[in-house]
Amino acid sequence: MISLSLKKIAKITNGKLYGSNLVINKIVIDTKQVVPGCLFIVLIGKKFDAHNFIENAIIKGCAAIIMQKNIKCCISYIIVKNTSIALGDIASWIRQSTNAKILAITGSCGKSSVKEMTSSILKQDGNTISTIGNFNNHIGVPITLLQLTKKHKYGVIELGANQPGEIFYSSKISRPEVVLINNIYYAHLEGFKSLLGVSKAKSEIFSGLKSNGIIIINLDSHHLSQWKKNISQKDIIYFSIKKKNRAIFFLVTLKFTYMVHLLQYIPRREK
Structure with a gap:
């Protein structure tokens, strides 16, 4: 730190x-x-x-x-x-004191695997920190961000939640340049009550996205229409398996390699 x-x-x-x-x-x-x-x-x-x-x-x-x-x-x-x-507050201050580009990931399932794959690729391009284990809640995210130093180029932060508001808080602290919603499925329904509740909770990841940031969304996600009105002015990249004719379709490796290029591109687009 x-x-x-x-x-x-x-x-x-x-x-x-x-x-x-x-x-x-x-x-x-x-x-x-x-x-x-x-x-x-x-x-x-x-x-x-x-x-x-x-x-x-x-x-x-x-x-x-x-x-x-x-x-x-x-x-x-x-x-x-x-x-x-x-x-x-300390984690947020440290995050804002570095030049590291943050990629925040959420989803109902598979986000830890996505985090590990993305981190592995980004490490080939520079010093990278990533969420340790499943430390993805309102305590784990700050603990991860505390690792940041001036030498880090990237951070891959997994955002999880058991109830509404947690991802909103974690995203605000992380201030990501890129956010990815991997998928929306039935999970933690005891905290979110319904699939729509899960969808709304995952969309909280947009709250901390920087003004010139990029959103990557699985077009196969449930209740996608609920998000569109809030992100219509953002740069969005869709990926899909079921709707290939309506989305940009990435093979897994290509998708995350492309994220590296997105993160490198962002500094030249800042106002």
């Missing part, structure tokens, strides 16, 4: 710093990943509260902590309103 001072981090997160203004080179959210000198962000979930593990993080050598509760520590710490949002 890009080195940041605690004073800068406090400003990014609208937090209040207590203690020394240290320089941070690593951020973690799990005490198992704590190393000497890192910043530990204390998250709160439905079934856990990492404030209970602050002492353990300090014993392991973390240099500073971001937390919601005003717990006095023997090391530097920052108090924020919401640690999860603070994580996203």
